[in-house]
Amino acid sequence: MKYTVITTLTGLLLMSSSYGQQKLNMDSLMKESKKTEVWEPVPVMVSPGKSASEAPSDAIVLFNGKNLNAFQKKGGGLPGWKVDAQGILNVVKGSGDIETKDKFGSCQLHIEWRSPLAIAGNGQSRGNSGIFLMGKYELQVLDSYNNPTYSNGQAGSIYKQHIPLVNASRKPGEWQSYDIIFNAPRFFSDGTLQQPATITVLHNGVLVQNNVTILGGTEWIGPASYKKHAEKESLVIQDHGMDGGNPVSFRNIWIRPL
Template identity: 55%
Template sequence: MTRTMTALCALALAAPAAAQEMTDEQRSTVTELEGPKPQKIEAPADGVPSDATVLFGGDDLGAWESVEGGEAQWHVEDGIMRVNRGTGAIRTTGDFCDVQLHVEWRAPEETEGYDGQDRGNSGVFLQERYEVQVLDSYDNPTYANGQAASIYKQHIPLVNASRAPGEWQSYDIIYTAPEFGSDDRVSEPARVTVMHNGVVVQNDVEIQGKTVWIGAPSYDEAHGCAPIMLQDHDADVAYRNIWVRDLS
């Protein structure tokens, strides 16, 4: 046996012996990370995280504008904002990419004469392009990928967690924006998780492209961060307690 082989054999025998001499506490430290600690934030029960940006807290529409230009024209009263039918969609004055978004909404209590897509229709558009459908789906059949909490015309919710019309509902949305290569083609599609009234209804699904009513979705243009948009679909849908956390 050469000296090299003898030395290697000695090291091989010594390593297990050294490991056996370590205590459980010493062995546990091998996988402990001493890197930067997470930032401390306040997360009050039923409140807004201290690192969130409040988009609507009940007072005014200062964080919003009309998609047609100028100030947002929706109604604000008693701590809620309500679609001003016919004035068009509104969007945030700031741009966002990856976000955690909390939105509370309410479909009109009056349903007589309305059904399908005509009942409590609105929508939350991420980056002004990708829609999480808002709709009264409590007892209101429509196409499966168009009901409340669908990724409109792309992904059917796992379950229907809708509350009765006139009751407040919530969406908690975790969104990862798409990425585009140097050729402006999508390299990483957008992904989204949606909780409807605290229930997971979209579990990290891939967004197939821009929301469209007719035809197949596609990533027809490269883009960066963009506003969050709320849709005017000619229904008296109300919103409150909207906040966002930047995850970028």
């Protein structure tokens, strides 16, 4: 009996000692952990949209179906594009590009677009438009559903620079989305390039450009190159009016300056 009691007490003492050691070790770990905790600054609360289309609370809404107050014709004047009864923004052929009245640099941009249901033309002559960050760096808009063209000119491409990782296009007439993270270029005071622009693009929720480096301003003919410009410039949406198959539509456009 005595042996059993002594054994039991010894076991309890060992367990107690082990627990105490574990607690000491945990206390020590907690102290070490606190050394790498950062409590300030506290991130500002932002309410996300109820859907991927809805703007978060800190976004600037550029178009929500009501009016074109945030835009003007490129270079100035009233935009010639039309908002229909459903609140959809439609390109009017030959009316020219539109640009934001406000200017932006690095940003997060959400924009939804739709190529025509009725297929007219092929290649670059089918549902063609473009999103020009800072008015200079083009993310291509094109009906690329069963529509062969040069790969660095299809939907999701950084035009004539970067081929998209995949073709995530939906059928003509279906709404598509771009979610863009754009980091503006920086220049030295003498006009030389300090840091090139970079861009990440999700097309319909699919990653198609993964933090790629933009080679310079978009050119239709010839290589891209950088020319010094302001830290903030207008966002431009293209009227590709040279062809007949490009009455592209837009909705739910919002931007978050970074």
